[in-house]
Amino acid sequence: MKKLAAGNWKMNGTKASLAEVAALLSAHGQPACEMLLCPPATLIAAMAEAAQGTALKVGAQDCHPKPQGAHTGDISAAILKDAGASHVILGHSERRTDHGETDDLVRAKAEAVVDAGLVAIVCIGETEAERDAGKTLAVIGTQLDGSIPMGATAANLVVAYEPVWAIGTGRTPTLSEIAEVHSFLRGRLRGLIGDEAETVRILYGGSVKPSNAVEIFAVPHVDGALVGGASLKAVDFGAIVEALSAA
Numbered sequence: 001m002k003k004l005a006a007g008n009w010k011m012n013g014t015k016a017s018l019a020e021v022a023a024l025l026s027a028h029g030q031p032a033c034e035m036l037l038c039p040p041a042t043l044i045a046a047m048a049e050a051a052q053g054t055a056l057k058v059g060a061q062d063c064h065p066k067p068q069g070a071h072t073g074d075i076s077a078a079i080l081k082d083a084g085a086s087h088v089i090l091g092h093s094e095r096r097t098d099h100g101e102t103d104d105l106v107r108a109k110a111e112a113v114v115d116a117g118l119v120a121i122v123c124i125g126e127t128e129a130e131r132d133a134g135k136t137l138a139v140i141g142t143q144l145d146g147s148i149p150m151g152a153t154a155a156n157l158v159v160a161y162e163p164v165w166a167i168g169t170g171r172t173p174t175l176s177e178i179a180e181v182h183s184f185l186r187g188r189l190r191g192l193i194g195d196e197a198e199t200v201r202i203l204y205g206g207s208v209k210p211s212n213a214v215e216i217f218a219v220p221h222v223d224g225a226l227v228g229g230a231s232l233k234a235v236d237f238g239a240i241v242e243a244l245s246a247a
Contacts, residue, residue, distance in 0.1 A: 048084025
């Protein structure tokens with residue numbers, strides 16, 4: 001199983017930002033891990049064209065659960081695939097919080113992604129209040145059960161654990177806390193999809209940066225990272241790619 005370094009640009013980036021992609025590919029053109037960037041939808045086609053013939057894959061940050069229709073402002077998985085996307089991030093805590101997305105909706109989107117022949121990156125994670133109350137495993141277990149698509153396999157599913165309180169805050173869980181959650185998720189996946197769970201990649205996300213990447217990637221069952229702000233700059237994301245390639 002190749003590990004995965006995935007970058008989520010969120011609501012950042014213009015055409016000028018594609019210079020960072022060129023710099024990334026110049027310095028890290030053949031990493032030992034898989035490399036993915038998920039820019040705003042307006043940049044997917046241009047980034048996919050820039051990445052053609054390279055090791056970089058391009059993904060999206062969300063999609064609609066329907067394949068087409070009267071859904072003004074929304075984008076389907078089929079349209080994203082046509083633009084050059086190979087992966088779609090789903091159920092990110094910012095979507096769950098800002099847009100009220102439920103596990104059922106995340107699952108419907110994930111099934112649409114799988115049906116379109118793309119890879120679903122399903123995000124789960126607890127809030128600070130839930131962690132302080134000792135509910136972390138219960139919360140993420142429920143989210144996982146309710147969010148992954150029918151027919152999930154290692155080829156069409158990636159799970160990303162992102163503690164909500166660590167996203168963009170500079171704070172991270174301890175290594176033992178990360179290990180506990182990722183081990184729990186591996187076991188939970190076994191119960192849901194059987195032996196296929198052994199090669200489903202489980203990413204850690206939440207203030208991953210060059211300074212902490214090496215130690216996080218040494219944790220068992222951490223199969224890569226979903227990186228936010230540090231993915232916007234080639235030098236930072238490249239260092240994370242190198243750390244994961246060496247893990």
